[in-house]
Amino acid sequence: MFSFSDIMIVLVGGGLGVFLYKKLFKTKKMKYSIYFLFSLLLFSCNGQQNQKAMTNPKEFTEQQWKEKLTDEEYYILRQKGTERAFTGKYWDVFEDGTYHCAGCGHKLFDSETKFDSHCGWPSFDKAIEGSVIYKEDLSFGMKRVEVLCANCNGHLGHIFDDGPKETTGMRYCINSVSVKLEK
Numbered sequence: 001m002f003s004f005s006d007i008m009i010v011l012v013g014g015g016l017g018v019f020l021y022k023k024l025f026k027t028k029k030m031k032y033s034i035y036f037l038f039s040l041l042l043f044s045c046n047g048q049q050n051q052k053a054m055t056n057p058k059e060f061t062e063q064q065w066k067e068k069l070t071d072e073e074y075y076i077l078r079q080k081g082t083e084r085a086f087t088g089k090y091w092d093v094f095e096d097g098t099y100h101c102a103g104c105g106h107k108l109f110d111s112e113t114k115f116d117s118h119c120g121w122p123s124f125d126k127a128i129e130g131s132v133i134y135k136e137d138l139s140f141g142m143k144r145v146e147v148l149c150a151n152c153n154g155h156l157g158h159i160f161d162d163g164p165k166e167t168t169g170m171r172y173c174i175n176s177v178s179v180k181l182e183k
């Protein structure tokens with residue numbers, strides 16, 4: 001038969017077993033929770049990266065640009081088209097404000113730098129520091145320098161050295177379609 005001490009051993013042993021099992025179970029649960037939290041963290045980081053990629057206009061696909069822009073904007077900004085002279089919205093506008101990129105909203109030109117060049121396109125003698133980039137353009141048998149938005153690589157127009165001598169001597173010949181005046 002069982003003695004008192006045998007019963008005590010079974011009780012204490014059983015209790016200890018249950019305690020250890022619970023502890024182990026809890027630890028496992030904690031481990032799973034940590035894995036879960038870690039995956040959540042990774043997932044959210046990935047999500048943020050994806051979101052960042054989606055909002056970086058330099059990574060837009062042609063399809064995304066087509067959806068975002070009007071046909072005319074797409075033709076000029078993405079296919080390097082040129083609007084006809086004296087037809088654009090801004091060639092003879094001299095109101096105060098800032099000209100932003102029509103593709104991405106990036107600030108490009110200050111109205112103070114706009115001048116009347118009589119060429120039929122909005123003309124500026126200076127771009128906002130770091131807002132544009134330049135690229136050699138050999139199309140149509142000419143040697144020109146293309147001006148692009150530094151933020152989205154959208155085509156804005158060309159730069160020529162026949163601008164006002166009293167300021168920079170440069171003429172940024174820009175399509176009205178490529179910009180939006182914000183007053």
Ligand SMILES: [Zn+2]
Nearest residue numbers: 101104149152
């Ligand atoms: Zn842009």
